[in-house]
Each structure stands twice: as structure tokens, then as C-alpha cells.
Amino acid sequence: MNQPYVIGVDTSVSALLEADHLLQTLEAELALPEGSFGCTHLVRGDRPRVALSFAVPSEAALSTVREWLTVKGYEVSAEAPDAVGRAVLYPGVSELTGTVTVAELLARSAIDRVTVLGTSGSPSPDQSLVTRDHVRPAWRDGELVLAAMPAAGGTLVPFEVPDPTPCCADH
Incomplete structure (x- = not known):
């Protein structure tokens, strides 16, 4: 921090x-x-x-x-x-609901950067991110970084899901 x-x-x-x-x-x-x-x-x-x-x-x-x-x-x-x-x-977390662009996410919150799993570089500022009202960035080298992944329709979603299935839930 x-x-x-x-x-x-x-x-x-x-x-x-x-x-x-x-x-x-x-x-x-x-x-x-x-x-x-x-x-x-x-x-x-x-x-x-x-x-x-x-x-x-x-x-x-x-x-x-x-x-x-x-x-x-x-x-x-x-x-x-x-x-x-x-x-x-973190500052701006309450503003990250619904679908926002990467540029809006960065402008509205304390998040410094967005990374996309499986890619190098940063996503386009106009790329849409479906927040699922659950945005959990992590501190990396003094920056608050959101890990995202590709989703349907060319959008992104945060890597962390809001309601994860517990391990071995079907046993």
C-alpha cells in the first residue's frame, strides 16, 4: 500500500x-x-x-x-x-457497478491499471468491463491492479467472481 x-x-x-x-x-x-x-x-x-x-x-x-x-x-x-x-x-469502489469502460474504471476509482489474463499489455481504454458489482484489485509493486479476463461479446470481467463455488461443493 x-x-x-x-x-x-x-x-x-x-x-x-x-x-x-x-x-x-x-x-x-x-x-x-x-x-x-x-x-x-x-x-x-x-x-x-x-x-x-x-x-x-x-x-x-x-x-x-x-x-x-x-x-x-x-x-x-x-x-x-x-x-x-x-x-x-478503496476510493471509487461504489462507482464500479454494471458495465463500465476501462477508462471509466481508472478515472472513477483508485485502481491504477487493468491487466487481462493470457495477454500482454493493457486493454483498450474503450473496452467494456462487466463489473458484476464485485471489483477486487490487488496491490502489485505499489500499484492497485485489477486482473480481468475475456468474457462473452468481447467484454471483460474481473477475474474474481462474486459468488465462488466452494471447493468440492458437489461431494
Whole structure:
């Protein structure tokens, strides 16, 4: 994350969808200031889970977030678990509904770049992207990057689907 005011939050959450909901709940309760980010981070090892991070635009906001989370019983650290968080909350996310062009997506949100799986280079600015109201870019080398894939009718869709089928759902 590019912002200097970052906090990590350990959780017992094990699924991304559950972590998304927790981030959105915490955002509402914290009343995060404009320009804030909320990300998920996969933690492996002896206790696999999804950790969270918040990046806020000021030291005062960071202090408030840290204090509130600590009072609520969350284990808080002074940094994000890693540099490759998956952004759930970010400036402009609420503007990314329905179908937008790549240019609109980049202009309306904090997303810096769009990549298309299986291709080199960037998609055309006028390429349509069907958001499915679920746009989850990830931090890569200090940029917020959305991975997309080709879809029907020459459109793109975000690589991450809003309602993934759990592994082994048909067993």
C-alpha cells in the first residue's frame, strides 16, 4: 500500500467472502475517512486465515482506527501483513457497478491499471468491463491492479467472481 498510515488486523476468518463482509462492517462502524483502503491478506502457516489491513489518509485517523479496533478486541499490528493485499474498500469502489469502460474504471476509482489474463499489455481504454458489482484489485509493486479476463461479446470481467463455488461443493 502506498499510504504511510497503515494498520494490520489479525482475524480468525478463514474465507475471503467472510473477510469482505467483516471489512465492510468495520468500515461502517469506524466511519472511515475519504481516501481510506481496506484489504484482505491470506496468511499461511500453522494458522491459515485471512488478515485485514486498513490504510487511512492521516495519523489522527490511524490513531482512531487503532484505538477502536483494540477496544473491540482485535489484535492490531503497525503494518499490513504483506504488500500484496486484495482491496475490498478503496476510493471509487461504489462507482464500479454494471458495465463500465476501462477508462471509466481508472478515472472513477483508485485502481491504477487493468491487466487481462493470457495477454500482454493493457486493454483498450474503450473496452467494456462487466463489473458484476464485485471489483477486487490487488496491490502489485505499489500499484492497485485489477486482473480481468475475456468474457462473452468481447467484454471483460474481473477475474474474481462474486459468488465462488466452494471447493468440492458437489461431494
